[in-house]
Amino acid sequence: MRILIIEDDQEASAYLAKGLKEAGHNVDQAGNGTDGLFLATTERYDAMVVDRMLPGVDGLTIVQTIRGAGNTTPVLILSALGKVDDRVKGLKAGGDDYLVKPYAFAELLARIEALGRRTSASQPETRLKVEDLEMDLLARTVTRNGQDIDLQPREFRLLEYLMRHAGQVVTRTMLLENVWEYHFDPQTNLIDVHISRLRQKVDKDFDQPLIHTVRGAGYTLRAQR
Amino acid sequence: MRILIIEDDQEASAYLAKGLKEAGHNVDQAGNGTDGLFLATTERYDAMVVDRMLPGVDGLTIVQTIRGAGNTTPVLILSALGKVDDRVKGLKAGGDDYLVKPYAFAELLARIEALGRRTSASQPETRLKVEDLEMDLLARTVTRNGQDIDLQPREFRLLEYLMRHAGQVVTRTMLLENVWEYHFDPQTNLIDVHISRLRQKVDKDFDQPLIHTVRGAGYTLRAQR
DNA sequence: GGTACCCCATGCGTATTCTGATCATCGAGG
DNA sequence: CCTCGATGATCAGAATACGCATGGGGTACC
Incomplete structure (x- = not known):
């Protein structure tokens, strides 16, 4: 699976990327909203992990933007904001799942794979x-x-x-x-x-x-x- | 959206059904695993809410069974078991999302709609x-x-x-x-x-x-x- | 019994592929 | 540094395969 991570915290991003790679996925990383949005719109991914708080373009805005452009890549939103209302907002913006930090990597992996499973019923490369x-x-x-x-x-x-x-x-x-x-x-x-x-x-x-x-x-x- | 609820707790099921109906969805209910499995395989739904602990056929088994039959209807698993390991198991079984009881209805609604969005974006075009x-x-x-x-x-x-x-x-x-x-x-x-x-x-x-x-x-x- | 639709065969024109000849380049060895 | 054989590049004509239009026969459904 090709996965894009948009996360400004270097350490968190590296940790995530490492884990996903070990699980056999192909990972791209973006350290801010602008780069993330660029990659999300120009490349094709099976799933994306987007941090909610980002310098540059905000996480929710990214999701809304790519959805507006007709892109249906599954998105998991990652956030420190765990209140019900925050989560509802994240999903309403077009997120497919919402995970609150701190999270267990095993769960994130399971959720990402659940997201990818449906779309990436993997059609051969196009x-x-x-x-x-x-x-x-x-x-x-x-x-x-x-x-x-x-x-x-x-x-x-x-x-x-x-x-x-x-x-x-x-x-x-x-x-x-x-x-x-x-x-x-x-x-x-x-x-x-x-x-x-x-x-x-x-x-x-x-x-x-x-x-x-x-x-x-x-x-x-x-x-x- | 057509939604199937499989939940043995009468009260919880009724509460859920009421809320989903108010949000404009079309809801079917099953009170045990056997009936649930029957409906899930014979009817077409846009999403399903499945309780994990069920009399008759267990929730996880239902998910595995319908997935095995090639049915890709999005499933949200509902459970009192909130440990990371339980959640991972639920997703691995083929669930698309996992929500721990007690939950806020607003969040469940948002998650169900997020699930439905993916497929029902592909409702038969006219x-x-x-x-x-x-x-x-x-x-x-x-x-x-x-x-x-x-x-x-x-x-x-x-x-x-x-x-x-x-x-x-x-x-x-x-x-x-x-x-x-x-x-x-x-x-x-x-x-x-x-x-x-x-x-x-x-x-x-x-x-x-x-x-x-x-x-x-x-x-x-x-x-x- | 008639009509609408679908499938098959034919022959024609043209785009694509292959061949063989000729020309260019590379590199080893004197 | 030059020569020569081997290897690769380019070109144009010939051979081929592919796709198109058309008409006729068959079949199913009124």
Whole structure:
């Protein structure tokens, strides 16, 4: 599960993050409301833990804002304010759960997982991202630095494979097997041709090339050399 | 919202039901686990309040059972047991929230509504809209730019599916499964034909085409591109 | 018995993919 | 530092696969 923590208390945030990571989740942290709101709106999470009192933008405001934007990511509000009225306010603002500090980590974990359970009846990944290159698998669109890139079917599959293995060297055999479903060597420069066309579209108009040749081995998709 | 209360204490149950009804909800009550389980599995609710200690079938067992049956109705567990470990157990069993008695009714209401919000945001839609194309599912009518479009049943289902997945690429397999309920490939151009006919009606007389072919992948319904 | 709807087959036009030829680059070894 | 073989890049034409429109036959429901 991808979880976002918005909490200004460094120590509390680190503690939470550590625990959630140990439980096998992928955690992002924001130390103030502004950063939190930015991450919440630009990234996709399965659940969020939001502290109620925050410097910058207030916790409740964050929740109201993302709900207003149509984002339905489950939110657990964390607060020192434990009066019934405070809790009701937190839930009314669009929170899905409300936990009062101090809390037991085991309970927070159980609650977060209960929240995530329903939505993250985990659909497979829908978007891939490498540097400023983004691929939306559902819409079948690719953008780099916000600019649309339009690819042919095979190029799309090829790029998808490269992105799923970003940072690793991908051999020609791997590509033949997984992108072409050839279980033999066609003895042509098939792959080179497609890499070339992909480069034209993905790297040509940009400063930083992402597709790199690894002589004698294959190709790799990553930022620098 | 339709809410089911499973609680053996007559007085508590009546009090709860009264409050929820005053808040505008539709409430069913069960006084023991057996009846509760029966209602939970045979009726459809937006949320359930389940007491943990019940004569007959125990509260946690009820939750586990309905979850095991694939029912994802949000459940709030109510209990006198307030230790962290009890709460964790309740959530682990498949509960979505856990409230300890005695509780303030305002909080229970807020939590129940928070639970319901998530799913009931997905109450059956009655109209779909994509750009200037509108579909009324109840009246079974489609208009584009105010102008009536008259579709055959299959065309209607096809368009409905496309509209529900607007912006995403819809594959032939998805269409066969969901519009035709074929679980095999008919090896004909069935889909192409229907798309073609649909285009005649939906796109032909308008400037901006909405149905786009994504070669090698499927079709998509969206504005430009 | 008629009508509306749905499915299938055909042939055509075009986008996409693959091939082979040619050109460029890399790096080891003299 | 230069040469040469090996490896990779690019290009354009050929081959192919894919999607589209259309008409006809079948079927189910009035």
